[in-house]
Amino acid sequence: MSGDGVRIRAIADADWDAITAMESRAYTELGLTEGRAALRSRADASPETCFVLDVGSRQSGYVLALPYPSFGYPDLERAEQPALTSLPPRNLHLHDLVVVERLRGRGLGRRLLNHLTWTATARGFERISLIAVGRSEPFWSARGFTAHPGVSPDGYGANAVYMSRTTVEPTKRVDARVPCP
Template sequence: MSGDGVRIRHIADADWDAITAMESRAYTELGLTEGRAVLRARADASPETCFVLDVGSEPAGYVLALPYPPFRYPDLERAEEPAVVAPDPPRNLHLHDIVVAERQRGRGLGQRLLTHLTRTAGARGFERISLVAVGRSEPFWSKRGFTAYPGISPGGYGANAVYMSRPHAPDMQDSGVQDQQDPGVQDQQDRGVQDPGVQDPGLYDRGVHVRDRHVQGGGRAYEAS
């Protein structure tokens, strides 16, 4: 744990009440909530790339990311299939969800989660990171080196959802995620980044859900603060 009481760790069974509550508050208005069973299935598909951020002893944010073929993304209405070891696994890590609780936004916690995930991606040999920007958050992620692919229409992620990706870069965390209201990533989720112009509410990056049957499109990624 750092001197300010912030710690990032792997998800434990006891975290799911808090994660489900944060996810619901972040995505209900957008019509993009998934529910506990589906969220757990995402994490179970790649537990080594999914994390919780604690402030003191309380979960205050989380990130869900999993390997997914480039230009494909999870179906928000379906749970992931059990993980299967592939002979040639995807070298793309899909940032599906990144959320920071409302009361903790504006402290740069979304950036910490993003930095931690980026370092993890590098350590595990991923070559690219993708996400689905939602809620008009494309500008936020563009400033952080992500490129939009307008030819891909992430079905099920709401209007204005944009599939984006970027090569893995160790300095991704220094690319501008500010501890302030930023229209790109809210300290809430990462299911496809929502409008980067919104307050740095909590980093939504619902990115792309990854499941056994790869759905072309994007995930959820909101702004991360």
């Protein structure tokens, strides 16, 4: 994914300062920042489903996703713990998808989501879940996610909504013209 100077790649050790700064800018106003150790623990739990978005030579976005049972989600107050089950969940939880402010509205969030969807499908995940925060439910609905009103995501703010969708065929494009969160 690079002919236009955009590349999605695995997270490297040198990326954590930029990821932490992007996360802080995206979530401080919502009171949902986690800090470097918690973020890194989520990526360490599933490095093959966590990515950095480079535009030119700059880290300009990231996605953190990790296997979680359906209707489960990370506790923002704690670092991720090793899985206690021998059967991996068929659900991939999209914990964070962030694009830097100056590049939003250019389809980069869609590219990250498409890349994650391809990865999830290739790895045998049947669903992708997330928690929509900061009134972002319309953004995610436009990308095929459905709200589950019976699930109350504790610790994610007053307007948090648990959402999920099935993984789609990798040839299908998730396309909506809504600015990236």
